Amino acid sequence: MKKLIETLKNIWRIEDLRSRLLTTLLFVMVYRFGSYVVIPGVDATALAALKNQTSGGIMALLDMFSGGAFQNASIFALGIMPYISASIVIQLLTIAVPKFQKLQHEGESGRTKMNQYTRYLTVLILALQGPSYMANLNVQVAQAGSALPGGVLFIATSTIILMAGSMFVMWLGERITDKGIGNGISFIIMIGIISRLPGALIQEFSSRLFSGGGGLIMFLFEIVVLIFVIAFAIMLVQGTRKIPVQYAKRVVGAKQYGGVRQYIPLKVNAAGVMPIIFAQAIMFIPIAVAGYSSSEAVQGFFHSFTRYTSLSYNLLFAFLIIAFTYFYTAITINPTQMAEDMKRNNGFIPGIKPGKRTAEYLDTIMSRITLPGSILLAIIAILPAFASMIGISQQFAQFFGGTSLLILVGVVLDTLQQVESHLLMRHYDGLLKSGRIKGRTGSASAY
Numbered sequence: 080m081k082k083l084i085e086t087l088k089n090i091w092r093i094e095d096l097r098s099r100l101l102t103t104l105l106f107v108m109v110y111r112f113g114s115y116v117v118i119p120g121v122d123a124t125a126l127a128a129l130k131n132q133t134s135g136g137i138m139a140l141l142d143m144f145s146g147g148a149f150q151n152a153s154i155f156a157l158g159i160m161p162y163i164s165a166s167i168v169i170q171l172l173t174i175a176v177p178k179f180q181k182l183q184h185e186g187e188s189g190r191t192k193m194n195q196y197t198r199y200l201t202v203l204i205l206a207l208q209g210p211s212y213m214a215n216l217n218v219q220v221a222q223a224g225s226a227l228p229g230g231v232l233f234i235a236t237s238t239i240i241l242m243a244g245s246m247f248v249m250w251l252g253e254r255i256t257d258k259g260i261g262n263g264i265s266f267i268i269m270i271g272i273i274s275r276l277p278g279a280l281i282q283e284f285s286s287r288l289f290s291g292g293g294g295l296i297m298f299l300f301e302i303v304v305l306i307f308v309i310a311f312a313i314m315l316v317q318g319t320r321k322i323p324v325q326y327a328k329r330v331v332g333a334k335q336y337g338g339v340r341q342y343i344p345l346k347v348n349a350a351g352v353m354p355i356i357f358a359q360a361i362m363f364i365p366i367a368v369a370g371y372s373s374s375e376a377v378q379g380f381f382h383s384f385t386r387y388t389s390l391s392y393n394l395l396f397a398f399l400i401i402a403f404t405y406f407y408t409a410i411t412i413n414p415t416q417m418a419e420d421m422k423r424n425n426g427f428i429p430g431i432k433p434g435k436r437t438a439e440y441l442d443t444i445m446s447r448i449t450l451p452g453s454i455l456l457a458i459i460a461i462l463p464a465f466a467s468m469i470g471i472s473q474q475f476a477q478f479f480g481g482t483s484l485l486i487l488v489g490v491v492l493d494t495l496q497q498v499e500s501h502l503l504m505r506h507y508d509g510l511l512k513s514g515r516i517k518g519r520t521g522s523a524s525a526y
Contacts, residue, residue, distance in 0.1 A: 086502075090501075103255055106251050106255050114148040117154075145159075260497055261497060265490045350403070354401075354407055358400045358403055414441035418437040421437060428440060
């Protein structure tokens with residue numbers, strides 16, 4: 080406790096860090112306030128059916144990502160996921176389209192143009208999702224005996240409001256990245272998830288104690304299992320495999336060379352939680368498609384992909400996670416560049432020729448260690464389905480692995496790592512005595 084109090088004092092003494100933390104808190108408060116601002120013209124008392132719709136399945140996860148804004152029919156109802164979906168498309172285009180490949184290698188100017196394209200695509204996705212959300216909202220409000228204002232004008236203005244709300248959330252995320260602490264977009268998603276944790280915990284506690292669900296022992300057992308899952312997720316996010324590299328360094332003042340053995344820390348999960356976020360964004364597409372279709376066959380087909388306990392949903396979700404893990408690792412880890420840097424520093428891997436052979440060797444190693452890492456990531460992602468099957472409430476089951484837990488672990492580690500960097504830079508003690516915190520965005524090629 081004394082160590083914690085001293086660390087908090089040190090954080091408050093650093094003016095830049097204090098300013099960033101307060102700025103982040105301010106933006107988070109604005110975001111949470113906006114999550115309760117209902118779309119003009121919608122009766123807030125007639126949203127019971129919408130809240131029931133988001134109490135389970137993938138709709139509950141979508142509502143969690145928006146911090147409850149979806150079920151509140153808020154101006155932030157569409158959340159940040161359209162921007163993430165647009166980012167996925169743009170990153171895929173950097174592999175398939177030469178123009179985007181060229182932009183990727185143009186430095187800051189290229190990134191600025193790609194960000195502009197991402198925003199344009201986000202607006203297009205929002206223009207498609209807005210009317211779909213309003214159509215679903217109209218159905219849910221009608222079940223409560225109420226109705227939305229009729230006419231195309233109301234749908235158009237509400238869609239514009241929803242689009243503006245999502246773009247404002249995106250702007251808040253960018254401001255947190257620039258002026259606050261941590262990655263803003265990921266931080267906003269994390270806040271939405273955390274906002275649902277107390278309610279889910281209280282609901283699970285009540286069901287175990289007062290509904291004949293096993294009592295306090297069963298609830299404590301669930302908490303212990305949850306702690307173990309969190310610990311495993313942290314190890315997966317931080318896990319590295321060290322590849323030995325023999326450096327031939329000249330000893331100053333000597334006439335001979337001395338060999339110094341060093342390592343290349345290659346992460347088992349170099350992609351962090353990004354494959355989870357990308358895959359989850361894709362899994363939200365069936366909801367929008369089903370909303371535009373009046374065919375019962377089409378709606379029934381896509382409905383199977385909206386239940387996170389269904390076999391089809393989990394198989395597709397796991398496959399997407401594995402695929403995106405390889406994809407994101409490929410665009411973040413460059414074996415050719417690593418081999419060139421090693422050669423430039425007179426380094427080599429014993430038994431492997433420098434240059435092309437070294438790059439091929441590193442690529443092979445990355446492929447081998449990425450496969451088990453991606454499979455473990457997929458297993459953790461589908462754990463909520465198994466938790467729900469054994470009687471854990473759907474809201475609380477989302478924290479037994481899945482997207483929610485991995486995003487929480489990844490973002491918290493990143494944020495703590497940035498806080499620790501500020502402390503160490505000012506010659507204060509870090510957050511841990513045992514060593515520095517490793518975030519999910521730590522250098523994977525720190526050789």
